[in-house]
Amino acid sequence: MVPAGDDMAPFDSVTARLILLLAETGSIGRAAEREGIASSAVSRRVSDLEARLGVVLFDRSAHGVRLTKAGEAYAEGCRTVLRSIADLDAIMADFGSGQRGSLRLACTSSALTGRLPELLAKFAAKYPGIEISIGEMGAAKALLALDEGQADIAIVSDNYDFKRFDIKPFEDxxxxxxxxxxxxxxxxxxxxxxxxxxxxxxxxxxxxxxxxxxxxxxxxxxxxxxxxxxxxxxxxxxxxxxxxxxxxxxxxxxxxxxxxxxxxxxxxxxxxxxxxxxRQLLLARRKSSPLSAAMKSFMALAGETYLPST
Structure with a gap:
């Protein structure tokens, strides 16, 4: 029998995302700014989590914060859980008609100045029930967003390590x-x-x-x-x-x-x-992620309209 008050608190996805954001930025202030919350709220969440787990997740210094060994293990666990949550959403979306759902893209500036806007306009007209969200960021951050389950598809330049991803050519x-x-x-x-x-x-x-x-x-x-x-x-x-x-x-x-x-x-x-x-812009997704109906439809349309240079 578990003693009263010792129950493990449920997984907190908001705190998990903050942990990953702190790991990425190395700064409580920058993480708070990105999330639109007070720095004190970020510090409190991390301190409360450390107290509950009985470990120190971050080394603090005047230069910022850095994951400890325990923090690295916890951050990897957060990535795994958040990916699973995102994958579950995709699996559930497949039980619908495919006419509703969401598509989360992480794109570089190059992608957004090429054929992507016109492609998305066609996609939106064909699937008006699918909500599209676009994050403009560098290629490394876009691939990290895939890893952490924060994006379904990334459109990035081809000079990166893609071993963990399925890729298709998107634009020459x-x-x-x-x-x-x-x-x-x-x-x-x-x-x-x-x-x-x-x-x-x-x-x-x-x-x-x-x-x-x-x-x-x-x-x-x-x-x-x-x-x-x-x-x-x-x-x-x-x-x-x-x-x-x-x-x-x-x-x-x-x-x-x-x-x-x-x-x-x-x-x-x-x-x-x-x-x-x-070079090429590539369309990338995690190899382990399920293909939602929205992802399948977008990738099919992208493939139909891709014209290789001759």
């Missing part, structure tokens, strides 16, 4: 370089002619999204060429990159899905010639 894209017409590199850019990467390496660039997929791709390519990219400055959005290149801070790089941002500018551009610059 190529890396382009852009420059102001008065820039020295502009003299080497000819209409419809690809430019070798070695031609751009001597020039300062406007960087984008530190450790993002495009940043990683370019840095790795420069490293293989025995060079380092020189950044004049760094921005966090592609429209800002275009404006800074226009202003003369340096050359920049865009994927073909974002070339529409050059409309109304006098910037010149060319695709990079190397095979590594020919």
């Amino acid at each position: 894209e190529r890396v382009w370089v852009l420059a102001p017409p008065e820039h020295p590199l502009a003299e080497q850019i000819e209409p419809r002619k690809a430019l070798p990467f070695e031609a751009v390496l001597p020039h300062a660039i406007v960087g984008i999204h530190h450790a993002g997929s495009l940043d990683r791709l370019l840095s790795e390519a420069a490293g293989k060429a025995g060079k380092a990219l020189t950044e004049a400055l760094r921005v966090e959005s592609f429209p800002a990159l275009v404006r800074m290149v226009e202003a003369g801070f340096g050359i920049g790089f865009l994927r073909s899905t974002s070339l529409h941002l050059l409309a109304g500018t006098d910037l010149v551009c060319a695709p990079l010639a190397e095979p590594w610059a020919m």
Whole structure:
């Protein structure tokens, strides 16, 4: 017989998500801001949980918080339970007609500037009873959202580790370089002619999204060429990159899905010639996750409308 007052409290999904958010951000303040609650409420939830479990989940310091060994084990358990809850929702949705439900997408900026908006418009018109939610984030965070059961499908660039995921091609894209017409590199850019990467390496660039997929791709390519990219400055959005290149801070790089941002500018551009610059956006989902009716319908529509580059 269990003594009164010693009953184990039920699993708290809100606290579980906070634990994972703290593990990701390393900051009580940032986690509280992301969840829209007070920092004191986050601290109290974690302290109450630690007291109930009898373990310390986080090492606290002036620099933030970090999972202990016990915390790492608990966080992995939270991911497992939250994935199971999300999977159960998907399984139950399949018992319906398939005309109702939800679809949670985690997408990069590149995905949202390509064919995805038009595809979602078709999907919404065909399945008006399915609620669509979209989270715009970097590829690494999108894959983490899949892992934690916070997204059904991620649409991300192809230069990541996909061993845990089922993937399908979603959209072809190529890396382009852009420059102001008065820039020295502009003299080497000819209409419809690809430019070798070695031609751009001597020039300062406007960087984008530190450790993002495009940043990683370019840095790795420069490293293989025995060079380092020189950044004049760094921005966090592609429209800002275009404006800074226009202003003369340096050359920049865009994927073909974002070339529409050059409309109304006098910037010149060319695709990079190397095979590594020919990339794909991928549609990814967890291998272990059940396919809900909404996911099946979206993936089918995405496959029907995908046109590989020739």
